[in-house]
Amino acid sequence: MRMVFCGRVNPITGSLDWIEEDENYDYHQEIARSSYADMLHDKDRNEKYYQGIRAAVKRVKERGDEAIVLDIGTGTGLLSMMAVTAGADYCYAIEVFKPMANAAEQIVKANGFGDKIKVINKHSTEVTVGPDGDMIKRANILITELFDTELIGEGALPSYEHAQHNLMQEHWEAVPHRATIYAQVVESHRLWSWNKLLPMQLDSGTIQPPPDMKSCPGAPSVCDVQLSQLKPDDFRPLSDILVVCRVDFSKQISSSTVSHIVNFTSLANGTAQVVLSWWDIDMDPEATIICSMKPSWLYPELYPVPWRDHWMQCVYFLPEETKVTQGEEVCLIAHQDDYCVWYNMTMPSAAHCHSAEIPACRCGAHIIWNRARFGELNDQSRMDKYKEALKKVLTPSSVCLCMSDGSLLPMLAHSVGASQVFTLESSSMAQQLMDKLLETNQLKETIHILQKSPDKITADDLGDRKVTALIGEPFFTTSLLPWHNLFFWYSRTALSEHLAKDCTVFPISASLNVLVVEFKDLWRIRSPCGNCEGFDVSIMDEMIKKSLDFRESQEAEPHPLWEYPCRALSDPTKLITFDFREKVPTEDIRAEGSLNLVRSGVCHGVVLWMAYELTEDISVSTGLLQVSDETGSCQWYPNRKQGVYFFSSLWNPGPTPTDSMSTVTYQLTFKPQLGDIRMSFIPKPEHSGSLNAPTDTICLH
Template identity: 25%
Template sequence: MPNASTKPKHGRRTRRRHREDPARNELVSSSLESAQQCLFNQDYGTAFVHYLLALNLAPVFKDFARDSFRFTLFKWAEELDSLGRIQDLFSCYEQALELFPDDEVILNSMGEHLFRMGFRDEAAGHFHKALKMRPDYPEARENFYRVANWLVERWHFLMLNDRGRNQKYQKAIHRAVQSGCSTVLDIGTGTGILGMCAKKAGAAHVYACELSKTMYELACEVVSANGLGGKINIIHMKSLEMEVPRDIPERVSLVVTETVDAGLFGEGIIESLIHAWHNLLLPRQISEPSATGRVIPAGATVFAMALECPEIRRHHRLCVSSVGGLSLAACGDLRSPVSCSSVPDDSMEPYTTERLSRLPGGYTALTQPFTALNIDFNNVQELEGLTSRPVQRVWLPVTQEGGLDALAIWFQLHLDQDNSLSTGPEEDTCWEQAIYPVHTTKDFALKLEDKLLVEVSCRDAYLRLCSVAVLRDGQEIRLDKPAPDLTDPGPNQNPEAQLCSALASLQTDHDKDFCVLECAEMALLNNEEYHRSFQNAVTKLFSQLKLANQNKRQNSSELFYVLDVSEGFSLLSLIAASQGHVKAYSSVEKNKQQEVLKRLARSNNIPEESLEFWLNGTEDDQGVLQRPSTEKLWSAIMLDCVETCGLVRQKLMDKASLARCLLEEGGRIFPERIVVHGMLVESDMLLLESAVQGQEPTLGFNIAPFINQFTVPVHVFLDFSTLECKHLSESVELFVLDLMDTSANYTTRQVKVRATHTGRVTAIPFWYHIFLYEDICVSTLSQHSHWKQAAVVLQEPLEVRAGDWICLTVNLHKSTITISAQTDSQPHPMD
């Protein structure tokens, strides 16, 4: 037994008292006081430094000063951002997070800056961490949903839901591995599915690379969850940077990839395969096939055709001669940033993408499809010679009369000799088609006897298609330069004389300078209904203001001050200025776009002094919404309320609250209110585009739980008129946003909807009736609207029968609308 005297004695110990440091305390106190004083003087940079010093010296004050510190940080960050001091901005956030590493508000704010600067992966990490700190934090949740659309694009879900596509890839990979391709590299692995197929087929060594940090981490999770964590080596790297033996120990015998976009080459597959053949793949050996490298897909055939499509036309060129009482003849050459020519232009995109089968109004094929290109991915010499291929000139007989709006392409992807995938417009596929808009054929119609000349080239590893000429009656009409009015000749006109006149005009040197508008801005410019409604609204407002001034015996000829803070290009300020006695301020910033408005003002006899370009890109609402002068208030303020994608703009209600304070008596915000409408629908397509569906693993792999973390509840850029869906109810008013009357607004509303048909409610598409002034209204569901629609996709479909009542709970938080649905068991009176 141990000696009892060796046991420790439990006596009371005297706690050493912390010695106060008067100098330190005085420094902390004076720094906090100085921070408050600097804050009062709006010297945010100095205040931030004082807070850093005080809180680092005395962390005990962190909770006390947290709100003031946040406010100081955000105001100082705004200043640094406006000065372009981006590195200093992020340094301040890093210092702030050293003090408050778990502050969800600071994490979210830094994520917003990162996302706006283009650092999407890093932004997502901050939003995700903020949600971990506070799962009910709505700003972080909304931001994460927005960034999730960028990080994991919706086609990932469609692709994983496409069983036919997945099985064909699996068969091709299985056959290659079984024939001796034992080492495999998956380039652009995404979720890791193709690499896992190779391992499951029996490959000895599988490597995969992924550039996106988000997708790399997702692939690591998926591979590990499927028991292949130590069997597939996933590398966070671009394949072009990979070397043997630094990154992988050996050259591989098989490369699998799906780095193709709607235009086939847009994701850099040519460059990555050339690099792979020279650095990562076993070389081709005809004499020894077992030691030969190969690629899946083995190659592709590209098809193209010319088409007429009003929806494409209105997004890429000016289609109207006047809007809102303004003649647009002086606009000059306006076009979208999508323009393809035989000479590459870095400032323009060669093509855009559309799902032709879903375009509102449809399309008309003007020629038969033709083969534009064949490419063998297993022939490195052919890949290297692609960009130096001579331009291919193809004459296409016109098979249908109509206006030439675009060329469209799709392709057949040859995985191996027996398996292929088609991205054609009639196929049920996760791919869209590539669209090459035509800008220079306004009012020019192709005829049945015409032949269209198309040039095909790949000069910068992008597939480029240009419609350059039309052969008519033995004469060649060039289309690859701005043309005069090539209208169809009337019954009494000589077609030959008209053709000669057109050709003579084309010899004239035209101004090559043109103004670029975004596709949505071009569609807005072509929206006659919207501008006509706005013209009627401002006319009505100014008439009432003049009458009110007369009744008050005030000067009825006094100027009205109008502010337009629309995003991007807008004619609203000019339409207001055309009313007379108006001083209009425009938010248009780009010099060329300002020149277009100035030309329109001159050609429409609007005095130069009536229009001013005032807003210089400031993001501070206090700076944007100012008085026109110290003694004046605004007669009208135009707010851009709805994003093109179909969502209400962020911070709309905050801007509206500020704008109301700056209106003169009788002045108005345009629009004055927004009414949200919606409908119950059953749409399998929306489910397929929103999440991996079903309980069955994809090709036997457990992928859905991981990628479905990036499911977002709202589907945007939706064309409701062409959505594959079953309507289960009539449209119903969901919510009202009153921009003029604060007291009329609410944050939550319950709406009872009666099902008109039996089915599964999978989504609630919604759109807006935008009331500009009193009863003058435009709808974002209009056929000619430049806006798209959005839809809330339910996490679990709701079974309903015709006659059932469904209760929708609609919430608004900082301009973000959320909707939940459940069956309503309460009795309702008969209709």
């Protein structure tokens, strides 16, 4: 095994670390953290594909033809094995990602299909046909799973277009046979707050976004979410569910840009802001086998709703808000190129004159801030807490320095009375964005922007004044896991010589909190793949287990838990506190204890998050907000991701009721020099030998 050195920026310390890794490390991690397990456990998807493949093979055989299958993006080889089992004479399974192609080859051979399935490690556009080519002859059954949440975002259309021209016979069957894209126009303050910086109310007035941010069409990328987790009052429908377009995969596909015009009658008075979208695929020409991505609230009551994380639903933000009245005729235009979809609204008379130009950010905010960050900045109740806390610690004589990326705290600090305010911005683009915000709100001469790293700040930068209030949310764009924002602590330490002796540090401290949980569905993304529709795909488990031997794979994973329901099996517990009033210590900080399990259920893992003590009596949580006393269901802060560690028992399934497991013991070590938090969680059964799962040890970096 050849080892290589990889340079990585430590998000906590800000330093560049050189780490020795196996040369295939990234491949192992991509497989381990991909959605392969989720797809393999998607019973509805797999059953529908199997039914569609059997029907397609039958149609070809009934014509008296040999069934030759082309499977593009084979992944594990599952669909190819389905095809051969259904009676296909031969299958060409194409997989461009080499580690997955190797896995598919092993899985195919292990299941006894090595003589009928050829795995080709190429992009489909590079595959050749002929006596000396990759394929001996053209195929007459085209099977693909090239879809993403947006349907076409993985390049499905160019791949289809090329394959149909170059790799298929004159007439072919396709599985899936067709796809239908649906859309619904809605008004939604919650969703719109992910797209625009909205006016923020202060005691002294209102923080207004710059004009170019108001008119900016936003980021071109789709926002994919679990729409099923939206509450009924999170949006108001302004249209019926509309059929945007249908794509027939049994006919020649074009990847050229096209616009689909859909007229509708507005259902209510309101402001059109957002388009919700999803798709169905018909596995057969008669549309008797349908796999649907529609959200749960469109299913009949008590109907079992399939859960998927590899395919979700789409949220598209319209380039501008449009007022509509009930009964008004309106036109929705869906534009589609070879990789993405975007929407416009107009009057029916102007539909054919509308430009198909793809939206792109012109203001810079959508490049710097992600959707969740917009939501956090627009969270008025959260900002009110910061404002209330700042009132307690700032005075007109305060020399205030803000340490957070793209924060509104400098303006809050000024609004509550601080007359000297500085803010550090991490990049020139962030500086330009903040400059526009300050200019719009007539604060450019009052709040001073420093585009420097904390360790480069000089006395001249601060006008030879000592900082009397160092403030932060904290939030940094480089942070992925909740504790990565401890960069604030390291920055505070680097700035020590510029802080007054009695400097107020805000927040006072941060605490790392933990909760043992049972997930409703999220556990599926890390559960074993061993057997799927009768085929052994256990090599996937071996590859994922292998990846767990590597350092970084043992981290918790960031997930937005508002989208993934779970139940609390323990009480929320504060594990370790980081005191920002002091410098980062040189010695390790250790903590140990146990988490008592207070509810029955299946232990899938633990959730970790940070809470910040702004003042002695005001705190904010970036994780758990509330636990239901009756059911244990959890409410999570929606604008930050939480850290999730899945117990390794999921690799060896079998429900483990908590009545046989009284505690989960933990040990934590914060290593300041490395910027690491190392943890171990050990489930302790009430009676020896009653726990099926292995011990779980975690190293969080």
